[in-house]
Amino acid sequence: MIDAVTLAVLNGRLEQIADEMDATLYRSAFNPIIAEAHDASHGLYDALSGETLVQGKSGLPIFVGAMAFAVKAVIDRSPNGFKDGDVFIFNDPYEGGTHLNDFKLVRPFFRNGKLFCHLASVGHWHDVGGNVPGNYNPVATECWQEAMLIPPVKLYDGGEYRPDILAILQANSRLPNSVLGDLNGQVAALELGMRRLNDLLDEYGDATVLEALAELRKRAVKLMRANIATLPDGNYSFEDYLDNDGIVDEPLLIAVDIEKKGETMRLDFSRTSPACAGPVNIARSTAVASIYVALKHIFPAVPANSGVLEPIEIIIPESSLISVGKPKPVGGYTETILRIIDVMFGALAQAAPERVNGMAYGTINALSLAGYRTDEKRKGQRWVMFSFFGGGHGGHPQGDGLNHGNAPISTATIPPLEILEAAYPVRFTQWALRPDSGGAGKHRGGLGAVYEIELLEQSADAFIFGERGKFPPQGVLGGGEAALNVFSYENGGEWKQPPAVSKMVGIKLKQGERVRLETPGGGGYGPASQRDPAAQANDLRLGYLTK
């Protein structure tokens, strides 16, 4: 049996291979969503099942659970096995999780002529076709209105490169150079992973490493079981809503019923609404990945390894909004998985009050402003400003929530407003914390933000894809709810709001008119009656609260 010390060393060494693959892609990617926001991930996956063996520390949280499905999709489609040197590429979200922007590369790894495991890379590409630049189409009713859909195909066939595949991908993107740059970066990351894994196997021997991988999975199961065992047995339910799907203005229920017994948990999402017309559906793989994210926020020490989910039974009916297949649109998957994380927190707060926090702001608020330049020099040039916005985090056992943080599914930072103003014909008239937006509580929710943007060009089209316009982020353990998400735009001297509150396309702006985002704060933690009066006075002094 493998000794405890070699196991501990190999644990770090394997994780490092994934980290080094991440670093390789960040360094060489063309598009800022990967290079700056690190919307990518790499790892090692089981040869037969595709299960996650090891994933890096630096990759985007949501991919940690999703990648196993991508590798599994490639395995399922290859009944005759693989050749050494094959590399598959695809973006099908129904098989590989998340949305169509995320291109997955899977490389079967051979050792002495035998399949040993798979290496995989995923990265968010800047533009992959569809109706809307950047692919966040809030009124899509089919996936083809969101982007091109590529099933697993071979980019390399037994080591031989297929330029025709690249030609197809580039022809279907508004940014073909970006496609080339990101793809090259991902291929380079896989090559580095191959070299590093070969070095490691040469150093420790294949048998030892295989044994370590099996043992690490066993340990992950054990660790997760130990974590679950710390929660009291019982049934815990929670429900929350999405505002609408962008097409039909009706709330959509996200509900979880947790049955916790001993070292296992059953998560039943049966009460969740059925599939909807608009793009807030998600595939089952995405739902499982978001459950993993929620659990890892609650138990940060659990590793990125499939063993973590073994003690957990997940029930999602096939008809559910969180288990759709082709061609249901899934572009707004971020909103739905944020809500799954929220209900997980809400339910587990009843079982583990010392580990859970009030809900975070719960929407990414994708805003696009686009138009054409009219000045002499750039006349007719198209410009598109596309960005996500921040909000407050929930109050937590140690203190008040963080003001203006990023979404729990991501680690992305916001671009500087000076960079946006330099690149696009806009002027921010406000970039501020939003007073009174955090939920009250023993530990108050963090504040959301107010961003107000004025158009400097003659005209522009705007669209917004958000959530939390009707159902605010909730508190836990008696904590209060945060403020609602409010989107407003000026039109003919009047401030207006979208009929479907948080989503709208085709907003026409004229020079001097503004749009305003007022984002939610986080929910409170514990009852407001228990708040330290000094903290309350401080909030008033600083203007976090106005009353």
Added chain:
Amino acid sequence: MSSSRYIIGVDVGGTFTDVFFLDEANQRIAIAKVPSTRGDQSIGFIAGLKQGAPDFKTIATVVHGTTVGTNALLERKVAKTGVITTIGFRDVLEMRRRDRPQTWGLNGSFTPVVPRDLRLEVDERVLADGSVHTPVDVAQVKAAAQQLLDAGCEAACVFFINSYANDVNENAAVAAVRSLWPNAHVTASAELLPEIREFERASTASLNAALQPVVGGYLDKLDKSLRAGGFAGQLLIVQSNGGVMSVETANKLPVRTALSGPAAGVIACAHLAREAGFPNVITGDMGGTSFDVSLIANGESALAAQTAIDFGMVVRTPMIEITTIGAGGGSIAGVDASGLLQVGPQSAGSDPGPVCYGLREIGANEDELGPTVTDANVALGRINADRPIGGKLKRLDVEAAKVSILKHVGVPLKLDVMAAAEAMLRVANAKMAGAVRLVSIERGHDPKKFAYMPFGGGGALHVCAMMREVGVTTGVVPRYPGVTSALGCVIADMRHDGVRTLNTALDDLDIAAVAALIEQRGKAGRAALATAEVAFERIEESIEFDMLYAGQTHTIAVPVAADALSRAGLRAAFERVYQKAFGRLLPGIAIRVLNLRTAVTGKRRKFDLGLLSPQDGKAAKDCRIGERKVWHQGREHSAPVYERLSLAVGESVAGPALFEQSDTTIWLEPGMTARVDSYGNLVISV
């Protein structure tokens, strides 16, 4: 012997104050290590100086690496500071770049250095193209400044949106503030950092303002103590970029001291390694709580554009690129719920410190805190328990360390105490080696082609293990690894950096205007060098542009020779650098120029590193001072112990062996050999 004339480097760290004495008149060197004095660092500083140069009249120059500013920021013990800013933007400082402290677990928080009620807004606005949208209302600015004074502010920062593009409003405002502010502690954001990115500029400027009274007060006190002892020379401060500055500059720009001490250490390593014939070297500074890695390629250490002192406390100023992970002598080992051995990132620091220090309260924190990496080294016989470093402790408690290792690691993993201690070191070494590999990858290098140079008190114990883990064939242990930063202070050049955002297409770049800007920067830099009254061998000026293809957000640094300053010259230089970094160009895409960066460096005369070579060195057999049992790879070895500093140039020793000196211990594993080179370095090879 002629009368002494000293150049002295002083690095004040969290635990020790290290001093390096160079007696220029007599061409001699000496070192000292004394405990740092918390609260008032100048006490330890003066005590350290007195050990080697009791008569301060003999001191020509003191060069100081300081953590006063960094510590003040970490502990939020800075001056009460106010911010005056553009209407609509007072929260930029608190909103950061919309990040969070940890990826996993949503229980972070952030306290800005300037609280919200001391951040006041005034009517004014400049647009990104530099045009003035709303002129500044000076009366409003004065009223705001008065309000801040009335609230008890000691320092102020003026930060306006887009002031990098046009500073006319900000300049008018800061002039108004200075006209009624009772002291010099007023920072203007574009004066300090005329670079695009509002949060980074606001953060750097407000931290600078908040540090002015703290660092100024400290340096003033230090200067007075030195002068009172008869010191009549120059006091210089090391900046994060590895260059030194005058006290006057440090008082104005204290934020530039953010990584003062560590930067000096890397500068020293780069110089020592280059002279010893290793221009490509990776340095590893192992302290009590952290392991700092830095990579030097072709004799030059890379500069990073910014660092975060703590979550949300960004300082954007060129600084030596150093990557830190939580692995040090004080890192705590334990077994997690899945039965996996973990070492760090929790640390016992220096107080209560490792179990063997004997400072932990029995029963209380002895039980919660497990054994540390230092405890493992002590248990395995690598550290001499009777000769602890730094002289604060009499001896180390080997038995207590062993008991703790057995209890926290051995029993849960079913290992005996020696195996458990070795397991701890293997995990810690693997972690440090991982950081070395990652830093190399991020910079596009293969670490196996580099030499490895450990420094800091703990690094040399692990040098052979690190070489094995990373696959490096040469290790270089400098003669005084424990005082490397102090040595770096003596070596560092004087350097002034400047930046200016241009943000224009290369084809639209106004070369004449850029040339004028460079000339003006050069002049200012040379003037700053002149006022410091330091003798330089020569003055070097460098020009660099941050450039990118249109549509990208990551820039690359493109050095340009002064005589190649043309659009064609910039294009050629950009394409050369881009091709090298990414293997291809993107023809047809426009090239943009984001920032101009200038540096003026006054090269100080380097002292002859031959002075570091052993005087009256002896043959290895005559330096043997004993023998210790060292546990290594599952069995006990008899390791001869050598007095390291007595070894003559050219002496060679085969492992296993231990080398002791006052500031560190070197563990030479079986199968490796160590040789003393002509600069006193111990060069280890496999």
